[in-house]
Amino acid sequence: MNTKTKSILKSIGAVFTGILINVIPALAIDAVLHITNCYPPMGERMSDSLFILAISYRLALAILGGFFTAKLSPHSPIGHVITLGVIGTIASTLGHIQMGDQGPAWYSIGLIVISIPLSWLGGIILLKRKG
Structure with a gap:
């Protein structure tokens, strides 16, 4: 396997x-x-206070996902975390469409809006720690 292929696979x-750091713990916490x-x-609508709880751990997981994406990237860590954020934005948009009126609009729109900035923040935290 050549170097370019290895780099692409690492990316x-x-x-x-x-993605896994964002999705698996969130689903596990939701299930618990x-x-x-x-x-x-x-299928039953949650109260707004429970949606605040749900978005709070999703915020932390988005930062953590960005941190580890940057840490594992073979080059250009910020480019990788932006890619992660774009994927999160697309997934959150699909979730917003699927959610319909099962929750407040602020929740699903909030997830769309925060995907890129919080992934980026995770990458920045890693870069600051590296010094």
Whole structure:
């Protein structure tokens, strides 16, 4: 395998890791909160305060995803975290469409708006730590 192919695979792996860091813990936390009855059953609308809880851990995960995407990127860490953020924006937009009236518009629109900036922030935090 040549160097360029290895770099491309590392780039894909870095962004994919960021996606996994965003998605898997969020789904796991959601599931636990549904099972423990902190969240209502699936399909029932949650209160705005529960949506604040949901967006709070998604904010932290977006930063963490950006941090590890930048850390694993073979070059151009900010380019990689922007790619992660764009993917997050697309996924959040699809989620907004699918969510319909099951939640407040501020929640799903907020996820769309924060995807790129928080992924970028995770990358910046890594770069600042590297000094």
